[in-house]
Amino acid sequence: MDKLISISKLSKILNLVDPLTKKPLNHTLRYWEREFKEIKPKKINNRRYYNSKQVEIIKMINFLIKNKGMTISGVKKLINSNTNKLDVNDNYSLKADYYKNLIKSKSKKILDKINKIKSYGKKNSS
Numbered sequence: 001m002d003k004l005i006s007i008s009k010l011s012k013i014l015n016l017v018d019p020l021t022k023k024p025l026n027h028t029l030r031y032w033e034r035e036f037k038e039i040k041p042k043k044i045n046n047r048r049y050y051n052s053k054q055v056e057i058i059k060m061i062n063f064l065i066k067n068k069g070m071t072i073s074g075v076k077k078l079i080n081s082n083t084n085k086l087d088v089n090d091n092y093s094l095k096a097d098y099y100k101n102l103i104k105s106k107s108k109k110i111l112d113k114i115n116k117i118k119s120y121g122k123k124n125s126s
Helices: 007-015 026-034 052-065 072-080 083-089 094-118
Strands: 042-043 045-052
Touching: 007 052, 007 072, 007 094, 026 052, 026 072, 045 052, 052 094, 072 094, 083 094
Parallel strands: none
Antiparallel strands: 042 045
């Protein structure tokens, strides 16, 4: 069974958080849900939950809008175009950029965990 992520947790993962109140900006995800037919969360007790495939689509949408400065209509065209499927092999493509960014962030998390494990057994020298 696919793991489901709540809308608030996904907002936090995507760093869609109000800088002052630290509350998740769920309205952004609800707006994208209306704009992109690929996003269809499962509703349980009137709460939205996303599966892993939808989370990946939303992460890509977030990356293209926030990091690459694309418009919603531009992202729609990219997602709906067949060239998007061919785009994966092009090292300079937007999708390749997204995956490079994803690998960098996952590598950093792994490295942080390794360093934390290494330092766990050491005594404080102070």
